[in-house]
Amino acid sequence: MTTALTRADVAPVASAKRRRRAPGWLAVVPLLVFTAIAFGLPAVAIVDGAFTVKDATTGAASYTGANLTASLQGPYLTALLGSVKLSAISAALGALLGLPLAQAVVSSRSRALREAVLTASGVLANFGGVPLAFAFVATLGNAGVLTAHLGLKDSGWDLYSFWGLVLVYLYFLIPLMVLTITPALDGLRTQWREAALNNGATGAQYWRHVALPVLAPSLLGGLVLLFGSAFAAYATAAAMVGSAVPLVTLQIADALSGNVLVGQENVALALSLDMVLVAGLVMAVYLPLQRRSARWLDA
Secondary structure (H helix, E strand, O other): OHHHHHHHHHHHHHHHHHHHHHHHHHHHHHHHHHHHHHHHHHHHHHHHHHOEEEOOOOOOEEEOOHHHHHHOOHHHHHHHHHHHHHHHHHHHHHHHHHHHHHHHHHHOOOHHHHHHHHHHHHHHOOOOHHHHHHHHHHHHOOOOHHHHHHOOHHHOOOOOOHHHHHHHHHHHHHHHHHHHHHHHHHOOOHHHHHHHHHOOOOHHHHHHHHHHHHHHHHHHHHHHHHHHHHHHOOHHHHHHOOOOOOOHHHHHHHHHHOOOOOOOHHHHHHHHHHHHHHHHHHHHHHHHHHHHHHHHHOO
């Protein structure tokens, strides 16, 4: 009898808890639906198209890996490797230049300077595309203001080249690195530096043996983030260099529009799948580094 009463008393309480939890789960449903539509459907379309080949005469579709094979050969492979090279160099330079700038901002006693630099970094990190290309062409192009004023053309300067594109990418990658690494620099404890100095360590030894090992996951994570941002950039390179620098994003645009060969749309989807795989590898590196850095800095 006691057991029956206990169950009868507990059941309404459990039912009330389930009713209270239900709205929380229901609130996530619109996000899941939006994610499935915005990301799931395009991903399925890319995978389906990347493995589909249509017969030129009958129009019959068949599944094969010919598109992926073609995307890893000839000019397509050159463009993919060119994008990886450009992204890696731009990301490395952006990280090397962004770290000391972020450290200077964190070490500054001026709150106004810190807020101004971080605000400007947030704006510049999202400034790209045709406006950025036009700004650099007007400033450092063949007939640009600084090119003519400093005589850069006589010294062999060429904005419409690989290194010119690296310079343009640094315009938004350095601010992005500042935004990425500043929270990690804020997480460095002053007690760590004081303890190192009290034990006879120099400033360089503190950075080498304490600060940089702690910041290493965040630095590598920022490097990966910069790589992904440069790897996915399209409009800036398309407006500034066109086909002068082989990039996979430009090859995808040419294949979709039929500028080079007609009927290469599915090869473009295969190239897109290649980019997704590269981005997946990048994120597979970034996420564990981010978790490891959070354990150190939040301890």
